[in-house]
C-alpha cells in the first residue's frame with residue numbers, strides 16, 4: 454500500500470482509488486484486493502513448496518531401462534546392483550540358486566521334448582523355433598518329413614534309455630516352480646494385444662507360441678529377496694521339494710551331460726532350429742557344479758539367469774560419493790526395469806515423464822532372429838523401430854539417451870560359426886562379415902536415427918557391451934553414471 458510520502462513514485466497515482474468512489478464501492482474494492490492477495494499468497498506458497506521439493510529431490514535421478522525382450526535390461530540392472538548396492542545383492546544372492554536350477558532344467562526339458570518327438574516320429578513340437586524364416590503363419594511347424602536333411606534314424610535305444618532316466622526332471626521342474634512361489638507364470642500360448650512402440654495402440658496379433666524355457670514372475674524381489682521368498686509361499690513342503698529337486702538333479706547329472714554332449718541330439722537341435730535360451734550353453738557346460746547338492750550360486754550365474762520381466766519394477770540405488778559434485782554428497786537413482794515384449798510396451802508410457810536418462814539396450818547379435826511374440830518381425834528391425842520412436846518423442850526431449858549395443862560376445866560367436874550378415878541385412882552389402890565393422894555400421898545407423906529424429910539436437914552416448922561380462926560392464930556403468938550426473942548438473946544450472 455502507498456502512503457502520501459510515496460507520491461513521487463511513478464505508480465502512486467496509478468494505484469490510487471477513484472476520486473469519487475462511494476463507500477460501497479470502496480468496500481467491494483477492498484474485498485477484491487484482499488481476495489487477489491490471498492490467491493497471490495497461495496501461489497507464492499505453492500512455488501516455495503515446489504522449489505523446496507525440487508531442492509530436496511535434486512539428488513534424485515530417474516533412469517529407465519528400455520529395449521525389446523531378452524535384450525539384456527534386467528542383466529544391466531543386475532550389474533548396477535552388484536556394483537553399487539552390494540548389501541542388497543549379497544542378501545538376495547541365495548535366492549537365485551533356484552532360478553539357475555530351473556533355467557538348467559528347462560533347457561534339458563526342451564531338449565528331451567524334442568527327442569521324444571523325434572523318437573515317436575512326431576512332426577509337431579509344442580514350442581516354436583524362435584528364429585529363422587517362418588512363413589506368415591503363427592501355427593507354422595517344423596516338419597520332419599518336409600526337411601530332406603532330417604535323419605531321425607540315428608535316434609535309438611541309447612536315447613530311449615536317456616528319456617526314461619531323465620523323466621524325473623519333469624517333477625523337478627514342477628517342484629522348482631512351486632519353490633519359486635505362486636507368482637511363477639509359465640508363458641506358453643498367449644494372445645495379448647501387441648504394440649511395436651509405447652505410442653501405438655495395441656492390436657491383437659493372434660496366438661503366439663513361446664519357447665519352452667520361458668517363465669516369469671511378477672517381481673524379482675518376490676523370488677530372490679529373503680522376505681519376498683517367505684511371502685511367495687516358502688512353506689515347509691516347498692523347502693522339502695527343493696531339497697528333493699536338488700538331490701534328483703545331482704542323481705541325473707551324468708545323464709544330463711550325456712544328453713547335452715550327444716552328437717545326434719546336437720544335430721537335431723540345430724536342424725530343427727530349436728532356440729535354447731542364450732545362457733543355456735553356459736549352464737549346461739557347468740552341469741557338474743550346478744547339479745550338485747553343494748551348489749553355491751556365483752555372480753556369473755546370476756547375470757546369466759533368465760527371469761522374464763513382467764510389468765515395471767523400480768529399484769533404488771544410492772551413489773555415495775561423486776567427485777563431480779561435492780554439493781550433493783549422495784545421489785539416488787530410481788531405476789525402472791520394464792518388460793520388453795510387445796505386449797508390455799504400452800505400459801511404458803506413463804513412466805516417461807521427468808525421466809533424466811534412458812538406457813536403451815539393443816542386442817546386436819539378433820540381426821537374423823525373429824521376435825518371439827511375433828515371428829513375422831526381425832529383431833533388429835524391431836529394435837531400430839523402437840529406438841526411433843524413443844528418439845523422436847517430444848516427451849523425452851530433455852532426457853539423456855544412452856544406447857547399449859549389447860550381446861557383442863554372441864555376435865562374435867555367431868559370425869565365427871559362419872552366419873552371413875548380408876543374408877539377413879542386404880544393406881550391409883559386401884562389408885566384412887566381422888563383429889567390429891558390423892558394430893560400427895550399426896552404431897552409425899543408430900546415431901543417424903537419433904540425429905534425424907530428435908526434436909532438438911542432443912549428444913549420443915553409445916557403448917558396445919556384453920553385460921554378462923561384469924568386469925567390463927562395471928567400467929561402462931561408471932562412465933554412464935558420471936555422464937548422467939554431469940549432464941544433469943549442466944541442465945540444472947541452465948534452469
Ligand SMILES: Nc1nc2c(ncn2[C@@H]2O[C@H](COP(=O)(O)OP(=O)(O)OP(=O)(O)O)[C@@H](O)[C@H]2O)c(=O)[nH]1
Nearest residue numbers: 522523524525526527528757759762793860919920
Ligand atoms: N551371452 C550374453 N548373454 C546375455 C547378454 N545380455 C543378456 N544376456 C542373457 O540374455 C538373457 C535375457 O536377458 P534379460 O536381461 O533377462 O533380458 P530383458 O531385456 O530384461 O528381457 P525382458 O525382461 O523379457 O524384457 C539372460 O539369460 C541374460 O543372461 C550378453 O551381453 N551376452
Ligand SMILES: [Mg+2]
Nearest residue numbers: 526527761762
Ligand atoms: Mg527383464
